[in-house]
Amino acid sequence: MSATAPATRVLVVEDDPHLAAGVMENLRAEGYEVSAAGDAERALEWLRGQHCALIVLDVMLPGIDGLAMCRTLREQGNNTPVLFLTARGDPVDRVRGLEAGGDDYLAKPFHLQEFLLRVRAILRRWDWYRSASATAATAVLRFGGNEVDFRAFHARAWNGDAQELTEKEAMILKVLAEHAGEIVSREDLLERVWGYDVFPSTRTVDNFILRLRKRFEKDPANPRHFLTVWGVGYRFLTEGEP
């Protein structure tokens, strides 16, 4: 993201006016366009009519909390990335936030530069995902009778089942597909999809691979496309293992 490109819009959902003002001023200073909402209801209302590239979302909001709001968004099929801000920063709360569909998690009080870095990192990951899915050739992935539309986060499985992908599943699949046939380590997947120190363990990646196998493998217990390379990571094969 550079300040000269058409401004990227960020929605700040924070009930504390001082913190909201501080965050907004700094985002504006970095060249983003900023909108604000004091609670989840207003934010959801705003999102019904408008788009943004990122939502900075406080977890403890009056009324609907940030986690519930994020889940609602994802259920509505809105994949806008979310950066959670919260007073609770222990690992369990982090995982909860990411499970609710968040992309990153920052505990209050936070360092301004770290905040800006994370905003940039999330937007960069999404820029990569969007540009990597921009052409007709890269927007759709076909393997083993499955067809994945990266732009619509939609897939049709080998048995004809329609599948709605979460943005993380789509991103992991994208990374694997870009490196089809090669070994991709768990750390690489974490780095590409979540960024640096978001997750406490690489187990999370394994869980996502299990989910992808369930969606796309004929026999998830004996995968032919999403192969585990013991001790290293994963290898994705479009043709399927012979």
Next chain:
Amino acid sequence: MKAARVFQLTTLALLVVSAVQVGYWVFDQRSYTIEKVHAARAAYAEQAAAAQALLDAGVSAGRIQQMLPPIVVEGGHASLAPKVEEMLRTEERRRYNRYAWEGAFFMLALGACITVIGRALRAEARVLEEQDNFLALVSHQFKTPLASLQLSLETMALRTLSPEQARTLIDRMLADLARMEAMVTQILESARLERGRVDFKSEPLDLGAAVTRVIAHLEERARQERIAISCDIEPGLQVVSDPLALDVVVRNILENALSAVTPHGGGSIALSARAQNGEVELSVRDSGVGFRSGDGTRLFERFTRLHPGGGSTHYGTGLGLFIVQRLMHLAHGRVSAHSDGVGQGARFVLTWPAAAQGQRS
């Protein structure tokens, strides 16, 4: 705490085992009685059969009666005497009654004990959960102004600011500090109230004088925020309360009203008081942001902020009204909040017991 819990749980387990034991005892006794009565009936039937055989063999009825007293011989036929049959039935009924009463009594007693302990355990669990929530909320409440302070300072360090921008940040930081200071005071106050550790005096106090004191304290802020405060309290109205508590209650209610009016860029707060039915009622009406009519009770819960900030720099900790409610409760009074809806203003009514005429100071 932990040992008490182990004790409670053990007692609960013992009680449950006892209840099962009592149930089994009643069942066992009933089976035993049925068995005994059945055996007695069989034995009597054998005696009657033997008597009949003797009778058929030519033994006299008188001799048979002598040998087998429970048997009567009538018209050449030996049978069990009706009074023996009656006695058996009575005994059977008596035993059943006893088991029913004793069993029911023990079950009731055990049931009562189990309920009492179960309730205590539930209450304790609720207290623990509330404490956890309280801690989480307190930490959240502190981390937010801290985060704001840090953000303001780091913004100053990172960016080149105009004097106006710097002024805004400094004002914001000062307000954050004031907020944290108010929070420390109120958290300590509410924790003390929560544990009932307050030395609460009950004495007749002049309501008008207390209100005037508080208004004088807040006048400057009201003037800056363009809020007109009017006060219509007839002189001599006396309430029974603790002098400090009365000041805190009136101040918190007035500060709450100021914070509600400020986002409107000015307005009014009207106080009025009257005595009725041995009580004194103070009404505080504001032209502020109001609240949804359903939120009238939620307002008084800890850390409830229905209008967080709303652009005001003086916004609450979410403890002020909670403290008001607790203090009013200690003064044997009450507080209620009314609003016709968001943007419609609000009315808070404080009610104290009036001081008796003779008590006037």
